[in-house]
Amino acid sequence: MSVVRDNAVDEREYKMLLHLRSESSVFPSMTHDEYKALARQQYMMLLLDEDRAIRAIPALLDRAGGSEKQAFDVIRRVVEASGTPTLEEERRLKRLSELFNPANATPKRRSTDGFPTEEDEITA
Amino acid sequence: MTLAKSPSNDLTPSLAPASIAPLLSGFPVFALMQQAAEYWVDACQRQVLFLDILCQRGNAQLEHQAKVAPNVLQFDPVILIDGRDLLSPVNYMLLRILPPEGVVTDPAKRPFIVFDPRAGHGPGIGGMKRESEIGLALADGHPVYFVSFLPEPIPGQTVEDVCAAEAHFVSKVIEWHPDAGKPCLIGNCQAGWQIALMSATNPKLAGVLILAGAPISYWAGVHGVNPMRYTGGMTGGSWTVALASDLGDGLFDGASLVENFEKANPSNTYWKKEYNVYSKVDTEGPRFLEFERWWSSPVLLGREEIQFIVDDLFIGNHLAMGKIHTSGGLRADLRNIKSPIIVFCSHGDDITPPQQALGWILELYSADDDIIANGQTIIYSKHENIGHLGIFVSSSVASKEHQKFISNIDMVETLPPGLYEAVFTSKKVDSMNADLASGDYVLRFEKRGLEDIRALGGNTYEDDMRFAAVARVSENLQGMYYTFVSPLIRSMVTRQTADAMRAAHPLRAKVAFYSDKNPLLKNIPELAAYAKANRQPVSPDNFFWKMQEMISDQIVLVLDTFNENRNKLVEEMFMNIYGSPLLQAMVGLRTVRPYAKPAAERDIEIEQERNRRLLKIMMQIEAGGLAEAMTRGLLYVSRAGQCGG
Numbered sequence: 001m002s003v004v005r006d007n008a009v010d011e012r013e014y015k016m017l018l019h020l021r022s023e024s025s026v027f028p029s030m031t032h033d034e035y036k037a038l039a040r041q042q043y044m045m046l047l048l049d050e051d052r053a054i055r056a057i058p059a060l061l062d063r064a065g066g067s068e069k070q071a072f073d074v075i076r077r078v079v080e081a082s083g084t085p086t087l088e089e090e091r092r093l094k095r096l097s098e099l100f101n102p103a104n105a106t107p108k109r110r111s112t113d114g115f116p117t118e119e120d121e122i123t124a
Numbered sequence: 125m126t127l128a129k130s131p132s133n134d135l136t137p138s139l140a141p142a143s144i145a146p147l148l149s150g151f152p153v154f155a156l157m158q159q160a161a162e163y164w165v166d167a168c169q170r171q172v173l174f175l176d177i178l179c180q181r182g183n184a185q186l187e188h189q190a191k192v193a194p195n196v197l198q199f200d201p202v203i204l205i206d207g208r209d210l211l212s213p214v215n216y217m218l219l220r221i222l223p224p225e226g227v228v229t230d231p232a233k234r235p236f237i238v239f240d241p242r243a244g245h246g247p248g249i250g251g252m253k254r255e256s257e258i259g260l261a262l263a264d265g266h267p268v269y270f271v272s273f274l275p276e277p278i279p280g281q282t283v284e285d286v287c288a289a290e291a292h293f294v295s296k297v298i299e300w301h302p303d304a305g306k307p308c309l310i311g312n313c314q315a316g317w318q319i320a321l322m323s324a325t326n327p328k329l330a331g332v333l334i335l336a337g338a339p340i341s342y343w344a345g346v347h348g349v350n351p352m353r354y355t356g357g358m359t360g361g362s363w364t365v366a367l368a369s370d371l372g373d374g375l376f377d378g379a380s381l382v383e384n385f386e387k388a389n390p391s392n393t394y395w396k397k398e399y400n401v402y403s404k405v406d407t408e409g410p411r412f413l414e415f416e417r418w419w420s421s422p423v424l425l426g427r428e429e430i431q432f433i434v435d436d437l438f439i440g441n442h443l444a445m446g447k448i449h450t451s452g453g454l455r456a457d458l459r460n461i462k463s464p465i466i467v468f469c470s471h472g473d474d475i476t477p478p479q480q481a482l483g484w485i486l487e488l489y490s491a492d493d494d495i496i497a498n499g500q501t502i503i504y505s506k507h508e509n510i511g512h513l514g515i516f517v518s519s520s521v522a523s524k525e526h527q528k529f530i531s532n533i534d535m536v537e538t539l540p541p542g543l544y545e546a547v548f549t550s551k552k553v554d555s556m557n558a559d560l561a562s563g564d565y566v567l568r569f570e571k572r573g574l575e576d577i578r579a580l581g582g583n584t585y586e587d588d589m590r591f592a593a594v595a596r597v598s599e600n601l602q603g604m605y606y607t608f609v610s611p612l613i614r615s616m617v618t619r620q621t622a623d624a625m626r627a628a629h630p631l632r633a634k635v636a637f638y639s640d641k642n643p644l645l646k647n648i649p650e651l652a653a654y655a656k657a658n659r660q661p662v663s664p665d666n667f668f669w670k671m672q673e674m675i676s677d678q679i680v681l682v683l684d685t686f687n688e689n690r691n692k693l694v695e696e697m698f699m700n701i702y703g704s705p706l707l708q709a710m711v712g713l714r715t716v717r718p719y720a721k722p723a724a725e726r727d728i729e730i731e732q733e734r735n736r737r738l739l740k741i742m743m744q745i746e747a748g749g750l751a752e753a754m755t756r757g758l759l760y761v762s763r764a765g766q767c768g769g
Contacts, residue, residue, distance in 0.1 A: 009544070010568030013762045014535035020758050028751045033305060035751075036538045042756040043540035044741055046763060047496060052745060054760055059746040060753040071750055075758050088764035096757045 016078050024074040026067040057099045072100035159667045166662035166669075169655040173405045174398075175638070175645065176652035180409070181416045182639025188246075188421055193274055195248035196418045199224065199258060201270060205293060208278060212285040215274040218293040220267070221251065221258055229267045234305040234331060234533060235297050236261040237269040239290070239315035244381030246421040247272040250312050252414065255519040257310050257336075257526050264530055269297055269307075271315075277426035279374065283433065284450055287322040294322075294329045306331030306463070308533050312516040313337050313476065321443060323463070324456040330463040332533050337469060337515040339476040340458075341444040341483025342437055343591040346581040350477050351691040352388055354698040355438075357590070361598020362434040363605035369427035370613040373622035376430040378422035379629045386631075388474060391683035399676050406661060420635050424626075439598050441591070444484035446724040457724070459488050459498055464536045466529060466546070470507035470515055478506050482577050485543065488724045492573045496541045497734050503536065503569055505546040524548060528567040544569035545576070588721045589713060590702035596711035597702075 017039055021027050030038070045053040061068050076093060079085055085093060188194045195201075201219035208215065223229050238250045238257055251258040251270060261268045271293055297307050309330045311319035316338020323330050345353050356362065369376045386393040401412045425433075436442045446457040469481035482504055489495050495502065507514075510521055528548060529536075548565045583591070626632065638645065662669045701707065708714050 009539060011532060011535065011566060014532070014538060016758060016762060017538065017755070020754060024754075026750060027754060028749070030751065032534075036534065038748075038751060039538045039755050039759070040540055041741060041744070042752060043538070043759055045745055046756065046759055047540050047542070048738065048742060049745075050760070050763075052742075053756060056745045057753050057757060060748050060756075061750070063749040065750075067750065071754050072757070075754060075761065078758060079761050085761075086764060089761050092761045092764050096761065100753075100757070 012082050016082050019078045026070045068100045163668035170405050172651045172655045174402045175648050177409045178638035182635050185635045197248045197251040199251050207289045213278045214281045214285050214289045215277050216289050219270040223262045230265045232303040233266045235267045235301050235307040237307050237309050239271045239311045241313035241315045243314035244378030244422050246423050255522045260527050275423040281426050282428045290322045291326040308332045310334040323461045324458050325454050327460040332464050334466045337476045339480040341480050343441045344479035344483035357594040357698050361601050363602040365434045373617050373619050374427045375424045377626050379631045382422050390687050391680045395679050439595050444487040445722050464501040467504040470510045472509035473512040475512040479580050499541045501539050501541050503544045503546050543572045545572045589719050593702040593708050
């Protein structure tokens with residue numbers, strides 16, 4: 001499927017969110033309402049500044065206790081369960097895989113001071 | 125009538141025994157006579173059956189009106205809170221709808237509260253059918269509550285009192301379901317603006333608001349299509365309402381509102397509705413009676429209520445502009461509502477056109493980003509053709525739109541702020557992952573902007589000035605009336621004269637005329653039973669029947685043409701009178717500073733708070749752990765295509 005999905009949120013996207021929580025053992029436990037609030041807030045961040053929000057993912061994963069790889073596999077499984085990913089979805093999955101598992105990343109210098117490097121800007 | 129017993133060629137056996145009838149029917153004149161006879165027998169029986177249905181309506185109505193708390197609900201309700209016992213008593217009450225046999229509701233599931241519209245008609249419309257908002261929510265296992273009302277208001281009750289009572293009801297429901305999500309409030313028609321107003325001053329109460337066919341921007345509409353918005357102007361403003369309340373001894377008769385709806389569609393009111401019953405007399409009775417029980421049972425509104433509705437809403441358009449203040453000084457601004465708002469409207473709705481259901485978004489926001497920054501989620505859905513009542517009564521709308529909204533309320537709550545249109549796609553068309561969506565349709569929320577609402581069409585600067593002129597003329601004339609005429613009228617009116625006037629209202633008189641109260645119609649039930657036992661319906665290709673259908677179509681055409689011409693004339697008069705520079709200057713609209721439509725207020729405090737909240741969200745961008753990372757990651761992928769990569 002190479003067509004980009006329209007500019008919309010649909011039931012399937014929401015079901016994907018629900019799957020994310022129910023399908024994986026790594027997902028921290030929380031109530032449905034807490035999860036809804038969390039999802040809404042994450043959504044809002046992407047809406048306000050998608051790039052910054054995505055680049056902050058490694059910082060969140062520092063606290064993940066080593067289950068980053070499983071976490072990414074869950075995301076990929078959930079996306080694929082809802083249909084063959086579009087080209088753009090594939091591209092985003094790839095970017096995520098680099099963020100979740102730095103070993104997958106195309107070799108790049110990691111800045112030592114914590115500020116984004118030139119490459120980071122380009123991948124954005 | 126004995127002739128009618130023969131199985132086929134009714135009046136003709138003496139002329140032609142059945143055996144030779146087919147031969148003779150080759151002669152055109154004879155065939156015509158035969159058809160005339162068939163038509164005649166059917167027409168006689170039909171008249172009797174039709175009169176019988178009208179009598180049934182009258183009797184049912186009289187019985188209905190004699191009840192203390194009549195309603196047309198198809199469900200079993202239990203009264204939980206009687207609004208008459210509240211601190212500021214009102215004639216509203218909170219009911220619990222008991223699930224029908226075989227249906228079990230779960231108290232831990234999100235409760236639904238359906239609010240009944242009080243716009244002249246009696247209570248119960250939202251649950252008149254099994255297949256309705258109520259029925260679907262129950263079937264889905266949700267506890268369902270219903271806010272209904274009594275036919276007569278408590279003296280002096282105000283719209284604000286009703287809002288306070290409704291807020292009390294909602295907070296009680298929240299209390300009773302501590303483990304469930306916040307309730308979903310459904311407001312149909314008038315109840316829609318009422319719960320919007322209530323939520324604007326109690327923003328923390330609702331989980332989700334569904335406003336179905338609810339008018340909020342009363343000036344909005346387009347030339348040549350929405351004539352009802354000129355009504356206020358054409359009567360010279362709201363002094364007529366004050367007069368009606370005076371004549372009603374402080375009570376405004378809802379029958380006048382029903383009459384307004386009826387006048388807007390003369391071909392239906394004066395012909396189609398009854399002809400439809402006549403032409404389908406054998407099958408249409410029950411449906412007609414069920415509907416009429418609701419339609420022809422008008423209730424009463426208090427003077428204070430109707431004056432607020434007409435002055436502040438219809439003529440002043442204050443709700444959409446955020447200009448309503450409570451008696452305590454709180455400003456009711458629809459932007460305060462942080463729970464998602466679902467607006468359901470229809471292009472086929474001539475009472476609440478989409479512009480009136482959605483115009484407030486344009487009044488309150490000047491840019492798309494403002495909606496997001498304000499944290500408000502607004503979803504609208506525009507039906508292509510369903511009429512006003514169909515939005516909350518039609519089974520097809522219930523099983524599609526309402527069903528999808530009800531089953532996706534949780535999803536609505538996760539939507540980030542912004543403006544969306546709910547789009548229903550048939551699963552056949554959009555089969556990708558159809559199994560992930562429930563029912564026959566896939567529901568999706570497409571991003572929309574203010575431009576999309578503007579594209580519906582609306583008022584020009586000159587139009588707005590006309591409506592502003594109406595508002596000022598209305599104030600002036602009402603002041604004159606109230607000061608110089610009202611005292612005189614009030615001194616002459618008693619409860620008895622007011623009651624007599626209400627009983628004589630055509631809407632009630634017509635119903636009472638066709639009932640057992642009328643001695644001329646005493647034999648109708650017997651005759652009807654006889655006609656039913658010997659019924660000989662005319663065949664649909666009968667020449668005379670076809671003629672009758674043609675004549676009926678002609679009558680409809682004439683009435684529709686009349687309506688169209690009248691609407692054109694009214695619009696022209698409205699535009700000329702209220703567009704007149706002299707009149708506008710006299711009411712103070714043409715001053716040195718040009719007229720500007722009152723914009724929704726902005727508040728530095730609120731905007732700073734808003735920015736602080738956004739900042740806070742962005743400050744949390746590195747807060748959290750795996751759950752945040754996974755959710756953000758998934759949303760990032762699923763948002764592909766929204767941001768151009």
